[in-house]
Every structure is written in structure tokens, then in C-alpha cells.
Amino acid sequence: MDESLLRNLTESFAPTGNEKIIFPIIESALKGYVDEIKIHERSNSLMALKKGNGNFALMLEAHVDEVFMVVSSIEKNGFLKVTSRSIDPKILPGSQVIVHGKKKIKGVIGIKPYHLVKEGEENLTYDFNRLFVDTGLSENELKDLVSVGDYVSFAPSFDKIGNYLVNKSFDNRLGVYVLIETARVLKNIKHDVNVYFLFSSQEEYTGLGAITATFSVFPNASVVLDVTFGTQYKVTPFDGFELGKGPTIFYGISVNRELTNKLASVADKYGIPYQKEVGVLSSTDADKVGLVRSGIPTSLLSIPIRYMHTPVEMFDPFDVDKTVQLLKLFIGEFEPTEDRNGEY
Incomplete structure (x- = not known):
């Protein structure tokens, strides 16, 4: 695994x-x-093409955006309220x-010290009304640098724990990484299909990038790359998937069974x-891509991660490497059922 590339991808900030x-x-x-390579301006997505020898189009898609908070108010004494x-x-x-104001400002999310919690408050839920961001700056200093609506992101914390890697935004920079690595391994491989790589926007809220950019490409078929829930303490195999056992292939009504079977x-x-x-539905861009135009046969490949939507998302590099290997082989054997080239 190219840890340097992955570090760059995950330590960067790209909110919805x-x-x-x-x-x-x-x-x-x-x-x-x-x-x-070009930018699909209407959806704020990036698109790339590696040409094949035929007139068929296979699109690989991964969303770029990460979860985030926004500043909702600037309080007395320089504390910020946030929401998400x-x-x-x-x-x-x-x-x-990190508060993304006129410049990047470091902060920590604080709460009332446990020692000062009054009787009856012990079991109150931590909601955004009880939390605040402390930047160490005064109210006047913050008002010069920060505005209501500014983004707030998790601070990067790229690290290795045992066999796993940990950082923010592996959802879905792992999918982005897989697309890049797939393009790299295809460089010296002959393939008939034209491969479109779509790095889409706004999956965390609307799926706008996947819908509008796919409409432009109109591929013969698509494989969506995302993450799924990994097993952990209190998350059983009924709700998640083991790390180190390879990616997951999704079976449900929102994906194409024939294409999915071919992937498997x-x-x-x-x-x-x-x-x-x-x-039933995957709750990913695969649900959106399959509905574009007259319908795009779509499959979903996901990488199990722990602690989704937290600053310490965790995964096994083995699963990512096997995902890239599977896509390379799948592209080499891809046989579309209709003759249609992709287009921007």
C-alpha cells in the first residue's frame, strides 16, 4: 500500500x-x-478517462467528500458552538x-468537567448544545477569523495500530485511493473497455455528484467503491464485516445482479x-447511479472500517489491496452487453 498517498488523501480536508x-x-x-482529466463543474466532481481498445464504457466511482461540522455561533470568552x-x-x-476560517485554527471539543456535574446530570446525552470548541483565542480574535457557517473538521491523526491504519475520512478516501491505484495498475495492461474514474461530490447528503456526472458519462456499467461497517466490540457479524477478510460485494435490489455475480x-x-x-438499499451512491438515464447496471464494492464518521476510522490495508486486485482483473474480463461509449 502507498501509505504516503493515503496520508495525503486523508489529511487533506474536503467537506461536502x-x-x-x-x-x-x-x-x-x-x-x-x-x-x-476534467472537472465536472455542475456537480463539482473530478472525472478521468483511461482509454481502452473498444467502444464500451465502465465507470468506477467513489465519493470524495467527508463528514464535517459547521460553526453555529461564537460565544463569550471565545468558545464556538458547532453542529452537524x-x-x-x-x-x-x-x-x-480544525476550524477553517480565514486561516486554519486548531481547537479541542470540550465539555463540563465530570467533577462539576450536578446530581441528575450524570446520564444526560452529549448533544451539540452541551459541547463547545475551545481554540484558546479570545472572542474578539475569533470574530476576526471565524464566521458562522465556517467548516470544522476532525484534525488528522494518521497512525498505525497493530495491523491497521487509523485516521479521519477513510470514508471515503479509501474508495478514492482504490480508484487511483486501479488507474496505476492498468497503465501497462491492455483492456477493451474505456474506464472512467469518477471522484464525486456530496454523497454524504444528496448524492448530487454521482447523479449528475454519471448522467454525463452514461457508461455501460458502473462499480461504486465505498466503505461499510467493520466488526468490533459490540458490533457482531450480523451488523458488520471482518477486517482482513477482503472487501464486501453488495447484494440488494439497488444493484444489478448479473454484474454483481460477474464481480464475484x-x-x-x-x-x-x-x-x-x-x-435492500445500500445507502451509498450505488443507489443513485443505477437510476440515471435509462438505468446503469451497477455493483457495489465496500471496504470494512471500524468507527465510521469518527476521527479514528480504522481499516486493514489487506482489504484495500485485494479490492484493487479484483478491479484490475474484473476490468480485463469485462464484457458489456451493449455497444455504447461513455461521454463527458
Whole structure:
């Protein structure tokens, strides 16, 4: 695994609606491995193409955006109140954050000291009303640098714990990493299909990037890359998937069964480990891509991670490497059922 690239991807900040911040890193990593790169301006997504020998189009998609908070008010004594629709406030006390104002400002999320908690308050839920960001700056200093609505992100904390890597925003920079690595391994491989790489925006809220950019490409088929829940303490195999056992292949009504079976058959043929994830809707961009235009046959590959939407998301590099290997082999054997080239 290219840990340097992954560190760059995850330590960068690209919240929903402001994904362009990370595009230079992606473009630099793709340089020399694809034939075209362009920005889909209407959706704020990045698109790349590696040409094949035929007139068929396979799109690989991963969303770029990460979860975030926003400043909701500037309080007396320089404390900030924040809110979010995608982060559980119970995990926030003690977290280090970055406030993205006129400049980046470090902060910590604080709570009332336990020693001062009054009787009857012990079991109150930690919600955003009880939390605050402490930047160490005064109220006047903050008002010069920060405005209501400014983004607040988890501070990067890239580290290795045992066999696993830990940091913020592995959801879904792992998918972004897989797309980049797939483009790299395809450089010297002949393939018939034209491969489109879509780094899409706004998955965490609307799926806008996946919908509008896919409409432009109109591929024969698509494979969406995302993350799923890994097993951990109190998360059983009924709700999650083991780290180190390969990616998951999703089976449900929102994905194409024939394409999904083909993905699994390639994995079986070459002995690539994978796990089966079963559901109705996947709650990923795969649900959106399949509905575009007259319908796009779509499959979903996911990498199990622990502690999703926290600053300490955790995964096993083995699962990522096997995902790249599976995509490379799948692309080499891809046989579309209709003759249609992709387009921007």
C-alpha cells in the first residue's frame, strides 16, 4: 500500500460542497496513468478517462467528500458552538479539530468537567448544545477569523495500530485511493473497455455528484467503491464485516445482479477473498447511479472500517489491496452487453 498517498488523501480536508480542495492531490496522483482529466463543474466532481481498445464504457466511482461540522455561533470568552447532521455528538468530547476560517485554527471539543456535574446530570446525552470548541483565542480574535457557517473538521491523526491504519475520512478516501491505484495498475495492461474514474461530490447528503456526472458519462456499467461497517466490540457479524477478510460485494435490489455475480465470479476464479453484504438499499451512491438515464447496471464494492464518521476510522490495508486486485482483473474480463461509449 502507498501509505504516503493515503496520508495525503486523508489529511487533506474536503467537506461536502467543497470537494475541490483535494482535487490537486488526485490529479497529481493520476498524472501519467490516464488519458484525460476534467472537472465536472455542475456537480463539482473530478472525472478521468483511461482509454481502452473498444467502444464500451465502465465507470468506477467513489465519493470524495467527508463528514464535517459547521460553526453555529461564537460565544463569550471565545468558545464556538458547532453542529452537524452526520456526526454523532457523543463521540466528540476530547476530539481535536480544525476550524477553517480565514486561516486554519486548531481547537479541542470540550465539555463540563465530570467533577462539576450536578446530581441528575450524570446520564444526560452529549448533544451539540452541551459541547463547545475551545481554540484558546479570545472572542474578539475569533470574530476576526471565524464566521458562522465556517467548516470544522476532525484534525488528522494518521497512525498505525497493530495491523491497521487509523485516521479521519477513510470514508471515503479509501474508495478514492482504490480508484487511483486501479488507474496505476492498468497503465501497462491492455483492456477493451474505456474506464472512467469518477471522484464525486456530496454523497454524504444528496448524492448530487454521482447523479449528475454519471448522467454525463452514461457508461455501460458502473462499480461504486465505498466503505461499510467493520466488526468490533459490540458490533457482531450480523451488523458488520471482518477486517482482513477482503472487501464486501453488495447484494440488494439497488444493484444489478448479473454484474454483481460477474464481480464475484472473477474473485472466485482468481482466489480473491471477499464477503457478501446483503441488504435492500445500500445507502451509498450505488443507489443513485443505477437510476440515471435509462438505468446503469451497477455493483457495489465496500471496504470494512471500524468507527465510521469518527476521527479514528480504522481499516486493514489487506482489504484495500485485494479490492484493487479484483478491479484490475474484473476490468480485463469485462464484457458489456451493449455497444455504447461513455461521454463527458
